[in-house]
Amino acid sequence: MEGTTHKLSIDGMTCPCCSGRLTKALNATPGVLQAVISHETHSGVVITNDSISMDQLAVVVAGTGFKLRI
Template identity: 40%
Template sequence: MTISQPVSPASSLRLHLDGMSCASCVARVERALAAVPGVSEARVSLTDEAAEIRFAAPATPEALTEAVAKAGYPARQQALTLSVEGMTCASCTGRVERVLRAQPGVISASANLATRRAQVVLWEGAATAQALAAAVTRAGFAASAEAGAPDRRAEGSGASEPATPGSPRR
């Protein structure tokens, strides 16, 4: 299940966007974001390729992601893997997932009891693996960023990963 917690009204978020090339693109993204229930203001910067969004009421990450994608400018996403120790049952994995989904910018989270890992998809730059691990640790589990597994862009985010020597391009 990948339903995320709504973004709180007292907060703001920054989305990094791909594909904008002119002032018309900026206006289109601003209109798309302003139409999302809960958004009070959306300021888009062509130079930064980013949108700063403020909220008057809760809004879901899915609604924001869908709005900019429908406008033709997908939000950049990244995927992280955390090691999580201390999960003993399905209730534990559910708690880890809820804690992760409650973090600003998290689009989806899935914990796996057998592998003792949590996979997180979030907006690029919204949080670090260390910050997400700290949130899980505060919930009573020993969590850490996977060693040797750097942050990477999520599949389907509209951006390609650079090829490394000896590895195939995706």
């Protein structure tokens, strides 16, 4: 898959529902090609096109109640 790969560290996830909610929100974000998030490792990988920045990803993460460690 083409695009830019971002490795994320995320605070606040405690269960599979947390990572599922964040994965769904990220995958619904324009510019995100694919997101895979794990509550077990408190991390994720997001592949984006060039139309979205890390700051915009942080806003999506915060909007679901979690904190992106940059």
